[in-house]
Amino acid sequence: MALGRDYEKQNCSLARALEVIGERWTILVLRDLFYGIHRFTDLQAHLDIPRAVLTDRLTRLTAEGVVRRSEYQRGRYEYSLTAHGRELWPALFALSQWGDRHNAPEGPRRLFSHAPCATDLAAGGMCPGCGTVPAPEEIDVRPGPGARPDRTDAASVALRSRHRLLTPLLTDA
Amino acid sequence: MALGRDYEKQNCSLARALEVIGERWTILVLRDLFYGIHRFTDLQAHLDIPRAVLTDRLTRLTAEGVVRRSEYQRGRYEYSLTAHGRELWPALFALSQWGDRHNAPEGPRRLFSHAPCATDLAAGGMCPGCGTVPAPEEIDVRPGPGARPDRTDAASVALRSRHRLLTPLLTDA
DNA sequence: CACTTGAAGTTCAGTGAATGAACCGAAGCG
């Protein structure tokens, strides 16, 4: 289709990436999956997104091999990032850092640290402690000075304490 | 407005970044500015984008302090990245790398190298030669194995030879 | 067993953004 999805004339890797993740809401869906939010209802509540759009994005991401869908009860599904999806971490981190520099008068809203080194990440997602660019499995998120605790949905509340990326939030029981 | 631009409910730096650069075409406009394409007509031809949309994106990016507009002749303008815009480089590089991994059977379409080290960049935009994340001013682009020389507009042709990021392509005379 | 609740969607009318083609005004050129 002509809007949002295709940049076919561009012989460019960036354009190819944007065809997969460049639509409205898609990157925020991926962010939530990195945070460990993985059920439809929790995603919908945390993103405050129309359900039809969330369905569409999850379906498309699944078709592209970025997200995996699995049934955790009969009729209930959960979504997680594939290895391919997890490789998007440096891109999301870089965008997030830029958003903080551009517009975060009270400091970063969230801080990311390399858990084994207990060191906050620097530019490019690099850990100054060990000089590598850690995989998301080794990264902790926690609220920063610019965080505003105004949301009350379950996912927002759970994210107010330190949490390892990719490990599920909000499992029942 | 309600579509494309705002993610106001999200207390999130990533959402703030996407409000500035998340609309369709915006990231590709920025890519071209990094490549040194800086005149309206060249951008329009290289992106194959409706003129009204290009006008809108350049206006908005200028208002956000990401792009600077200057008159190089009476009534003729050129656009360049501000310091703020240049800080987006790691994010664009990371996305581009992901696009190559996800969908580039014949290898990367473009290769980026840290000019002083003559070393190709690795994950996160890091230079393995010196261990830093170089600024775009120090980076060269050149076509990679996956490049397809099918476009004939002036900017596409000029980009077939090695070129330093941010230095103007296609100056007259 | 009937009744309610909740998850995960689908459907649909209304709205707003993207598209591409046409139009426009100012500057430069011969």
Next chain:
DNA sequence: CGCTTCGGTTCATTCACTGAACTTCAAGTG
């Protein structure tokens, strides 16, 4: 003066996003 180029604007059409209502199935409750 006529022609072209640049850098737009205007406009009808197309298409995606929105929010609300509706649906379906499974599980839990009395």
